[in-house]
Amino acid sequence: MATIEEAAVSLGNQSSEEFRRAAEVLGKVGLTQYEARAYIALVARGVGDAATLATASGIPRTSAYKVLESLAAKGYARPSGGKPILFRPTPPLEVAETLKGAIQEVFEKLALLHRTVAEHGEPQLVYLLSGRERVVAKIGELLDQASQTFILTTPQVAEVRDDLGKKIQHAVKRGVRVTFVSAPLQRVPEGVEYVPRENLLATEALADGEHALLAAPGLDACGFTDNPILTAHLKQFLEVVLEKSPGGPTP
Numbered sequence: 001m002a003t004i005e006e007a008a009v010s011l012g013n014q015s016s017e018e019f020r021r022a023a024e025v026l027g028k029v030g031l032t033q034y035e036a037r038a039y040i041a042l043v044a045r046g047v048g049d050a051a052t053l054a055t056a057s058g059i060p061r062t063s064a065y066k067v068l069e070s071l072a073a074k075g076y077a078r079p080s081g082g083k084p085i086l087f088r089p090t091p092p093l094e095v096a097e098t099l100k101g102a103i104q105e106v107f108e109k110l111a112l113l114h115r116t117v118a119e120h121g122e123p124q125l126v127y128l129l130s131g132r133e134r135v136v137a138k139i140g141e142l143l144d145q146a147s148q149t150f151i152l153t154t155p156q157v158a159e160v161r162d163d164l165g166k167k168i169q170h171a172v173k174r175g176v177r178v179t180f181v182s183a184p185l186q187r188v189p190e191g192v193e194y195v196p197r198e199n200l201l202a203t204e205a206l207a208d209g210e211h212a213l214l215a216a217p218g219l220d221a222c223g224f225t226d227n228p229i230l231t232a233h234l235k236q237f238l239e240v241v242l243e244k245s246p247g248g249p250t251p
Contacts (some may be wrong), residue, residue: 009200029099030201030217034059034067034127039076042089049143051083073183074155075198087147109214126132128223135215135222139205142224143167146176156201156219157182161189168192 019040024136026036032059041057042048046055054064068087076088076095111203129135136159143150143164148169157180161168171178175248180188184196203215205220213220 017184023230027218029070031076031104032067032218034063035071035076036072038064038067039071039089042071042077043092048087049086051084053087070158073158073186075183090114098199099201102199106202108111126194127225128221130221132219135219136160138213138222138224139203139215140164140207142207142211142213143171143176143178145211146171146178147174147181148208149177149206150208151206151207152179153181153197153200154215155183155200155217156185156203157188159219160203161187165189 022040023033023036026039028031031039037057037059038053041053042150043137045053050064053059053063053068055063056065059067065085068079072079072087076090077100078090078165078179080088086204120179128137139152140158140163142155144167152160168178169191172189177193178189178191179193179195180186181195181197182188183198186194186196188194201217203219205211205213211223211224211226213222217223
C-alpha cells in the first residue's frame with residue numbers, strides 16, 4: 001500500500017519534497033502534523049477509511065479515526081456512510097478559497113485593533129502568549145473569571161473540549177452562560193449552548209464582555225486584553241457572528 005512519498009513518485013511531476021512542503025504549509029494554517037499528512041494522503045488516494053489512510057500517511061492507526069474526524073470538522077474532509085466509514089477530501093482549491101476568506105477576516109480584525117491602538121496611543125493594551133499549552137491555559141483562566149457569559153468561537157472545539165472539560169463544567173454549574181461557536185455537527189459539553197458556523201479559522205474568547213482573547217490557528221499563539229475599547233470591538237464582531245447564526249445568543 002502506497003505511502004505519501006510513494007504516491008508522490010507515482011504522480012510523476014510531484015516529489016516527496018513537495019509533499020513535505022505541503023504538510024509544512026498546512027501546519028501554518030492550523031493543521032497538526034498528523035492532520036496535514038492525512039489530508040495529503042486523502043488527496044493522493046481520493047477516498048479511504050481510517051486504517052487505509054493511517055498506512056498511507058504514516059500516522060498511528062489508533063489516532064487515524066480521530067484525526068479524520070478533526071479534518072472533517074475543519075472542512076478538509078467529508079465522511080460518507082457505511083462501515084468502515086469512508087472519507088473523501090474536500091477539493092484543495094475549495095479549501096484554499098475558504099482559507100483565503102477566513103484569513104482575510106482575521107487580518108481585518110487585527111487591522112482594526114491596530115488602528116484602534118494607534119488612535120488612542122495606549123501602549124500595553126494587548127498582551128501576547130506563545131505556545132499551545134499557555135494559550136489553552138489562558139482560555140481556561142478566562143473561563144474561571146467569567147461570572148455571566150463566556151463565548152468561544154473556534155475551529156478547535158474538540159481540543160478545547162478535551163483540555164478544559166472540567167473548567168467548562170464548573171462554569172456552567174456557577175450559572176455562566178457558556179456558548180461555543182464552531183463548525184456544524186460538533187459535540188459540545190453538557191450545558192453549553194452551541195451555534196454552528198462554517199469557515200472559522202482563528203479562535204476568539206470573550207468573558208463577560210470584558211476580557212477578550214484572539215488565538216492563531218493551532219492555538220500556538222494568542223493576544224488577550226481587558227481594555228474596554230478593544231473588547232468592545234470583539235464584542236461587536238461576535239454580535240454580528242451570532243446574529244447571522246440561527247438562535248445565537250447576545251454576547
